[in-house]
Amino acid sequence: QLWRHFDLIANVPVRNAGTLAGNISIKKAHPEFPSDVFLSFEALNVQIIIQELSAPARSMPILEYLRQPFNKAVITAFELKAYLKGRFVYHSYKITPRAQNAHAYVNAAFLLDMDVTAWGIVNSARLCFGGINPDFVHATATESFVIRQNIFDKEVSAQLFSLLSAEVVPNEVLPDPSPAYRRSLACALFYKTLLKLAPVEKVRAEYKSGANILKRPLSSGIQTFETIEKNYPITQPVQKLDGLLQCSGEATYMDDTLTTSDTVHCAFANATRVGANIEQIDASEALAISGVIAFYTAKDIPGTNNFCDQAFEYEPEEIFCSGVVRYYDQPLGVVVALTSDIAKRAASKVKVIYSNLPTNTKIYPTMADVFKDQAMVRIKWSTAAQSNSLQLSDQPDISARGVFEMGGQYHFTMEPQTTVAVPFEDGLQVWTATQWMDQTQCVIAKMLGIRVNDVQLKVRRLGGAYGAKISRGNQVACAASLAAYKLNQPVRFVQSIESMMNSNGKRWGCRSDYEFHIKNNGKIVGLTNTYYEDAGCTLNENPIEDLTPVTAKNCYELNDSNSKIFGQPVITDAPSSAWCRAPGSTEGIAMIENMLEHMAFEANIDPADARLVNLRSGNKMGELLPRFLQSTEYRQRRKDIAAFNARNRWIKRGLGLAIMEYPVNLVGQYAATVAIYHVDGTVVIAHGGIEMGQGMNTKIAQVAAHTLGIPLSFVKLEYSDTINGANSEVTGGSLGSESLCFAVRKACEVLNTRLQPVKEALGKNATWQRIVAEAWTRLINLIASEYYKQGDMRNYLVYGLGLTEIELDILTGNHLIKRVDLLEDAGESLSPYIDIGQVEGAFVMLLGYWLTEHLIYDRQTGRLVTNRTWTYKPPGAKDIPIDFRIELLQKNPNPAGFMRSKTTGEPPACLAVSSIFAVQHALQSARQDAGIAHEWVRLGAPTTPETIVLNSGTQLSMLSLE
Structure with missing residues (x-):
């Protein structure tokens, strides 16, 4: 049990490098740290052996060690007691935002001394919890209460959970989950122990599976595609050219470029008072640090202070803030030093004097904040010119409305924003991580006031981009190029993940306010959808006009007479939002698919049938959807899941369907x-x-x-x-x-x-x-x-279908993605292995968007508090589907595409929304068991374990054995 818990700590490389004593030392220095080693050892009453400099070694309880000051002491050993099997029972738990490599929301460890002659009577108990507040370890009142009590007795267990719930008082601190969720988790984890310990005859059959934590088996997958041998190497499944280089770590990226002894390094100095005006910048303390070479601000730029050129239909964005601060951590200058560490340390010493400090002005880092305060002045296009009122051509049987919210998403790339700029006799040679060399070259030249042909760029490969390196990397490229130009020596700028997450734009968040009118069979009579997208501080890279609208009707029979769809951008106090994989289309398809799910729920029909009855006449989906439902055994699996859910109160399964018509417009x-x-x-x-x-x-x-x-x-x-x-x-x-x-x-x-x-x-x-x-x-x-x-090839449509089966632990909110089926229309795939990889990658990246990745801001300052891997969790290897089945549609040439192929990089991302539909399906079963009326649950991005638990309808009184 101890080893199984320790296997959840960090990851293999960290565990190989770390030590038990090191983990305990972190806990001593940071009481808020939910240490799994400490918690487990404290529950087991492990003694710690301390050797001080001029004193004999001594043994003490770990909790005592943490609370006492020590000077020049070394942990030499831990003493674990032997407990009599059959009498002592130990269980521990760790509930995390993803399967591994994450610290706990709440962790718990319980040691119970049971009366073997009267099983259920507790002689003594050690009930330890982490993630509650920095001072909370033992549930002491509950420990005292259970002594000589029969914890399987209905009244005793009810009192026990009432006392535990009152005793566990989580603190409220960002970005931790809410106190309500963490208190619920504490009770749920002891309930799991109770279910595990109770005799079989005392536990209601439907409750038994609640004793278990979800266990993930080994992943598997099936890939189905066709090849045409006469066309080889076209359509031939071949390994990516640089695949082995990347897997072996030999592939070079920007930071591996040109390592010379005279290279200097950069770090941004940042402004932190949103809405204030920069009056004066004092870098004297930073410049006094040994190894610091220079500090540059807007006044040092010889050309234009702009990293988004209007020639590319962008509005200006300052490289270095020179006036009003638009978001927290906006760069105001760049420190240049001998090493990156020195540059970062010096950057933190730059002092800023602000004027016009806002006193009563509220900060709105997200669109949700804008709507919470009804700050409608932030909406930039008036609704007056666009009426969303609808004249219905038929009388509906059912009408309903809803709100669907999707947050932002950080482009979690392997390679950070990186630039190496080297001056030559006739200009600059720049190696930079950019997706758009033409734009980056242009803004560097204009920033320096030199000709474009004096700036030359080179790019070998990027370690991921997803849209983050279209224009956002230009800020780093300009800062490094300015330093190289001024100093006449090579400059390297590798932005840290904290700096990137604070100052780079994310995916546009989206909110849909919708209303629909349908017949009893789900047929749409009319719908309206007013959606809002989070622009950040500018309207650059705006998906509202071109990308979201073309997908917002998907493949359904929607037109101007039965639907009104209108989008508006919302300005917030955050970095300007950026295109992110499948921008606009992810939101457009998710909005309409969510509406179809809601329609099916209100009409009490199968979600697949709601889609079938609304497909556009003559649309290819009319052929694909029935075939997909049959090949995935959709109908039978819905029945099997219903039967499973009827047998299980605390573990639920759900099935989510999404379909897609994705327009490809080949421009440029x-x-x-x-x-x-x-x-x-x-x-x-x-x-x-x-x-x-x-x-x-x-x-x-x-x-x-x-x-x-x-x-x-x-x-x-x-x-x-x-x-x-x-x-x-x-x-x-x-x-x-x-x-x-x-x-x-x-x-x-x-x-x-x-x-x-x-x-x-x-x-x-x-x-x-x-x-x-x-x-x-x-x-x-x-x-x-x-x-x-543009015009050399015709535009075309890509079709896709996705079916996700999920398993939920209703008590903790954790999930397993049991199976995913994807049917992707790739035409005649140019390179099937590449396309399969793109389908897998796009879908999994958006699983993170829908289930695990949560951007949380401090409303008082506008600071992003989930700005590093400790707090921001994209999916890992154990969060992917357990059974992942992908088929590239066969015998399906695309006459409009290049060599009869279709693109695969972005469309599959739109199918990952099926994951939250599966959650909705499972959650509704739990709510029905909890006695909640038939009511639609607002889910969105992200749907976290907290969201699941707090919407499950579970009450403390339900934590019983019978």
Whole structure:
């Protein structure tokens, strides 16, 4: 039991490096730390052996050690007692926001000395809890109460839980969950012990499974796709070109670039008084620190203080704040020092004098805060010009309304925002983690007041991006470039995760206020949806006009006569929100799918039937949905889950369905260059796109090899740069791979045309190497540059279906994703392994959005309090679906797409909303058991364990054995 609990501490590398004594030492220094080692040892009455400098070793209880001051003392050992099996019972628990690598919401450890002659009578008890408040360890009143009491007696157990609930008084401190949830957890964990200890005949059959913590089996998966061998290497399932490099840690990223002895490092100094005006900046203390070289602010910028250029349809955003502070931790300057640590330490010493300090002005870091205070002045587009009133063409049987809220999401990338800027005799060479070299090059040049051709960018690969490196990384790139330009030496700027989370924009949060009118069979008579999206402090990267509306009707029979859908941005006191994987479409599809779920609930029909009856006539989903329901055994599984839920009070299962029609609009232009080397016939490609984990370069290599008729091993991808890729659009929105494959194929076709006379002269048996060598002797150009431009390919629709089965522990709110089925329309996949990986990654990333990732702000200051991995939890390896089944729709060529394919990078993200529909399904069963009337539950993003427990209807009086 002890080892099983310790296995939940941190992760394997941390446990390998850490020690038990180290963990206890952290607890001593930080009483608020919910140490699992301390809690377990205290419950087991473990003694700690202390060796002081000039005194003999002594033994004491751990709690005594924590409360006494010690000077120059070392923990030398722990003494664990042996407890008689059958008499002493020990159980411990740890409830966390995700499966592993997370500290506890609440943890608990119980040691009970039971009377073996009268099982249920307690001789003594040690009931220890963590995560309640810094001073709370033992539930002493409850420990005293249970002595010589039969805890299986109904009246005794009722008194026990009443006393425990009164005794456990959690503090309220951000970002911890609410006191109500943590108090509920404390009682629930002892209830689990009670269920586990009680004789079988004393426990009601439906309650027995509540004794257990959810146990996750080993993950498995099934991937189904087709390949067309005659087209190889197109459609061939191949490993990503740099996959082995990445898995072995040998792949290089921006921070691995150009490590020279004269390189200096940067850190932002930040403003923290939202709404105040910066009057004066005093960096004297920072500059006095040894190793600090310089400090630059807005007044040191020779050109424009802006990292979002209007040429790219952005409104200005200051590199360094020079006036009114728009959000907490807004950068106001950059410290340059010999090391990154020195720069960060010095940055914290920069002092700011503010004027016009707001006294009664409220801070609104999120849209939820705006609506809570009804601060409607923050809504930027008036509703006066857009009436959402609806004239119904038929009389509805059912009408209902609701609110659906989705928070933001941090782009949790492996690689931070990173720039290395190096001055050369004729300008700057910049290695930067950007998705849009053209924009980054432009803003650096304008910031320095130099020509664009004096700034050249190079990008090998990014360690993830998801939209975070479209424009948000420009701030770091400009700061590093300014320092390099001023100092005339190499500068490296690697932003810390805390700095990124504080000052970089997140996914646009969204709120939907909707009303619908339906027939008894779920058929829509009319609906309205006024939605609001959280812009942060500017309207840059706005999805409301172009991205959300085109998905907000999905594949349903909705038009101007039976629906009114209107969106508005809301300005908040937070960093300007940013495009994040499937921006706008995630929210648009989630809103309408949530409405269909709500309709099914109100009409008391199956959610699948609500969708079927509302599909647009002639839509491809009319063919796909029935097939999907059959292949996933949807109807039978709904019946099986209903039977399971009827047998279990505290463990519930649910099934959630989502469907998607995702429009792909192939805009912009992208450049590519293909070169053949005459010596051995190998090929190198450079382009204006960015490889950021999505497998773009692998697809490009496959296309080049196929078009030229050579082995895939002959093709290599070089750095992306602003020469070969000049003027190329952003790599994002699932646009880059197809567009650049198109440009590369055009270049290869040009080369084929040039080589054709040589092939004819040498005959059909000539090798590729000989053809190329001969072409070179004939002075034929073996380099071709081409580009994709908007209009070269037609737009198209991507269809997808997702079904998620979830299991909930109603007592704790924890969940297991038992199975996920995804059917993704990928056309004729260019590279099935790449596309399968994209489907998996997009879906899992958005599982985090819906279930675990919670951005929490301090309303008083606007500070983000979940600004590091300790408090912000994307899903880990044990949070993914246990059974993950993915099918790429077969025999499904796309006549509009590149080589009959479709994109896969973003659309599957929209299907992850099925996870909260599964939660809703499971939760409704628990609420019915709790005697709550038929009532829709408002879930959204994120739906955390706290959300689940507090909406389950569980009351203290329900924690009984019978």
